[in-house]
Amino acid sequence: MKRGFHHRILHVLVPFPAVRSQSHGLRTKSSSRFSVRGRGHRHEDDDGGEDLEKQKPWDEEAGSRFKLHKSRGQHLLTNPRVLDSIVRRAHIRPDDTVLEIGPGTGNLTVRLLQSASKVIAVEIDHRMVDALCGRVSQLGLDDRLTVIKENALKTKLPPFDLCVANIPYGISSPLIAKLLFESRPPCFRSATLLLQKEFARRLLAVPGDSEFNRLAVNVGMVATVEFLMDVSKRDFVPCPKVDSTLVKIRPRAESPAVDLEEWLAFTRTCFSKRNKTLGAIFKQKKKVAELKERLSKSYVPQSIESQDDDADVDDDDDDDDDDDGLDVGEFKEKVIGILKAGGFEEKRPSKLCNEELLHLLQLFNQQGILFH
Numbered sequence: 001m002k003r004g005f006h007h008r009i010l011h012v013l014v015p016f017p018a019v020r021s022q023s024h025g026l027r028t029k030s031s032s033r034f035s036v037r038g039r040g041h042r043h044e045d046d047d048g049g050e051d052l053e054k055q056k057p058w059d060e061e062a063g064s065r066f067k068l069h070k071s072r073g074q075h076l077l078t079n080p081r082v083l084d085s086i087v088r089r090a091h092i093r094p095d096d097t098v099l100e101i102g103p104g105t106g107n108l109t110v111r112l113l114q115s116a117s118k119v120i121a122v123e124i125d126h127r128m129v130d131a132l133c134g135r136v137s138q139l140g141l142d143d144r145l146t147v148i149k150e151n152a153l154k155t156k157l158p159p160f161d162l163c164v165a166n167i168p169y170g171i172s173s174p175l176i177a178k179l180l181f182e183s184r185p186p187c188f189r190s191a192t193l194l195l196q197k198e199f200a201r202r203l204l205a206v207p208g209d210s211e212f213n214r215l216a217v218n219v220g221m222v223a224t225v226e227f228l229m230d231v232s233k234r235d236f237v238p239c240p241k242v243d244s245t246l247v248k249i250r251p252r253a254e255s256p257a258v259d260l261e262e263w264l265a266f267t268r269t270c271f272s273k274r275n276k277t278l279g280a281i282f283k284q285k286k287k288v289a290e291l292k293e294r295l296s297k298s299y300v301p302q303s304i305e306s307q308d309d310d311a312d313v314d315d316d317d318d319d320d321d322d323d324d325g326l327d328v329g330e331f332k333e334k335v336i337g338i339l340k341a342g343g344f345e346e347k348r349p350s351k352l353c354n355e356e357l358l359h360l361l362q363l364f365n366q367q368g369i370l371f372h
Ligand SMILES: C[S@@+](CC[C@H](N)C(=O)[O-])C[C@H]1O[C@@H](n2cnc3c(N)ncnc32)[C@H](O)[C@@H]1O
Pocket: 072, 073, 074, 075, 076, 077, 078, 101, 102, 103, 104, 105, 106, 107, 108, 122, 123, 124, 125, 128, 150, 151, 152, 153, 165, 166, 167, 168, 169, 171
């Protein structure tokens, strides 16, 4: 079973009170301060030209005050210019259905509702859901918002055209994997996501960069990633320790010519030891034994949630050439022979582009060596 995707919990659709405004325009409330009880956070916004910009990101009158949990990534984006910029860069069409993961109190949601036909928001915290529903209801936009009160990683996502979100950074990797790999091919145009800056750098890394890693390799196989802008930590309440980067992920139009489960398992092996050559990686006794066993064993699916969770795993036996007890000597020679024939033995996976890695996988597969 794929870790994180096997619990299919029913959606809880949160109903809204039937409060409507006179029109679909956003109404501006009079409150002018952001305040979270217990934290003493106060945020004063820039004055904007439009109604929406004048509206404060969090309206005390619209909902109750509560403690924000850092463990759930509850850093609310409060700078209206940044919020507007995210919506602008998402290129939303009027008939689009937008998926938002982690709407929080709705700072981004109310803007998305202005541009899209429909917003589907997935939020784990019922206090946030209550605040969001109250706020959207007061604005008279509730008929276009559907809230799924669930863990975004554990719920089946409904169809959508665009994903636009300031996500909790703790779920970045499994969430991107879910968006891109859970339902193939993905049917959305793009995901405009605010990510932790360091994570975004790794996602944007190319072969040869020090940050180049399995996450970039796997995402790059099925999507392109574009840098949009950096966002200061000072634009959030409470202020996090890290800065952020907005990126746009676009699924590739054509599916890659490879079994993705096989590819994910292959890259898991290639990137299992940082800075090692492929020769050193494939000489490990355990790796050789695993591959040999897989020749005769049936397929065991791997998690695609933990895209990059094993980069530091050390087996402590990478230089071990002694095959006694495993009876894998001949098979190991075959594996090394394939690496040598392709000119890969001395190369490091972090320097190879996807085409080169794909070529190596094909060489293995042609010799009957499978990775899943
Ligand atoms: C960084 S805050 C963003 C809030 C809002 N979008 C904003 O920009 O002000 C992340 C939000 O995601 C919610 N969240 C955390 N983990 C989640 C999960 N696994 N599934 C859905 N929502 C989650 C948090 O409760 C929080 O409201």
